[in-house]
Amino acid sequence: MSPRSLPASAWIGLLLRRGLFLLIGGIVAVPYVMLVFWVGQVFSAPEIGPATYVLTLAIALAGILIPGSVSVLRALERTAVRDLLGVDIAEPVARTSASDVMRGGVWFYLHVVCGALFLFVLAFALPTAIAALLGLFPFAPNSATEISRVVFPGLSTGEGMVLTLLITTIAIALLVVVFWLLPRGAMPLLGPSAANRVLAAERETAELARRNQLARELHDSVGHALTITTLQAAAAQRMLASNPEGAERALLAIEETGRSALSDLDYALGILRAEPKRDDVADRRSPQLTLRALDRLLADTRSAGLRIDDDVDPGIAELPGAMSREAYRIVQESLTNILRHAGAVAAAVRIAIADEALRIEISNPMPVLLAPGEGDPPGRSLRRSGGRGLPGLAERVAVLGGSLQAGEVDGTWRVAVVLPMKGLL
Secondary structure: OOHHHOOHHHHHHHHHHHHHHHHHHHHHHHHHHHHHHHHHHHHHOOOOOHHHHHHHHHHHHHHHHOHHHOHHHHHHHHHHHHHHHOOOOOOOOOOOOHHHHHHHHHHHHHHHHHHHHHHHHHHHHHHHHHHHHHOOOOOOOOHHHHHHHHHOOOOOHHHHHHHHHHHHHHHHHHHHHHHHHHHHHHHHHHOOOHHHHHHHHHHHHHHHHHHHHHHHHHHHHHHHHHHHHHHHHHHHHHHOOOOHHHHHHHHHHHHHHHHHHHHHHHHHHHHHHOOOOOHHHHHHHOOOOOHHHHHHHHHHHHHOOOEEEEEEOHHHHHOOHHHHHHHHHHHHHHHHHHHHHOOOOEEEEEEEEEOOEEEEEEEEEOOOOOOOOOOOOHHHHHHHOOOOHHHHHHHHHHHOOOEEEEEEEOOEEEEEEEEEOOOOO
């Protein structure tokens, strides 16, 4: 909301906050004024040697320049700007550079100077101008004379009063400008530098990538386990009375799938907590599921009712770890999608290494669409579910610089992935 559109109460609060900000700067300016007076007295004293001049200048420069370079003062200035001026300034994400120190120092001295102007108007110029104006009226005939004698010795009463009003008017005009322009200078002087903004963007990107990785791990691994468990539980319920042995096998599959899901969940939580990636920790916490575990994945999926015809190149055992892990997740998510949206249908899994690329193709026939009013068919649900399966697959494929095609072709749902392998084998 712009200041022009603020209600009267908000205007008062705005003026009070900015006035308090300037008052803080004015209080900080008092020692500087005393330092200037001290230097003036030293330099005006008789019989001062060169060593005293140098020492006085050194003390004065140290007292003036050092506070502006202190990081604590810059942090306090950022807090004051956020709370009193209403400017949202982000904290730096990297070590302070020389440019940050210089810009922060400029802001600190600007705050001090503007605060000194505020105190001058509040404590001297405005009361003096009011007293001078009172001299124009019969009930205070001596006020203007006293002001002229004390403030402007050597000037006539009229000249002193005119000069007083002129100085006060200029000071108030400058103060009004300061009131409205000071917040505009806070961001360029106290805000993060260009290098800091780039680093902040890189960290934000890394954090987003970590969160997306977590989402993929949870969706692909735990989601697959929950799908298998749900189908196995339904099968066990159906077979409990007529086929106890089959129900027992289904329950055993649920137990094994649950254990695997716990391991995957532990790995995902490790990503969420951003634990140190030491070798021993990584080896202990990461499931490290690759295409070497493909046979187990296919067996678990078959136990859930999916009929799979697989044709797998034996060379996949030699794939690098990163590609093998992502390829495993791609196959896992594709099979989970079939179970979730098409049910216990026939599926084909083809994995081959050809033309310096890993080629994965998974397909299943689309279910027969039901007549209107008979429910939402699985095939239609697959195409419009708006789930996270295909976006997750696309992210995994993009990480490895591959390509993904997914869609219906002649009544068959087909997922085709090509992952380049040039120079990997």
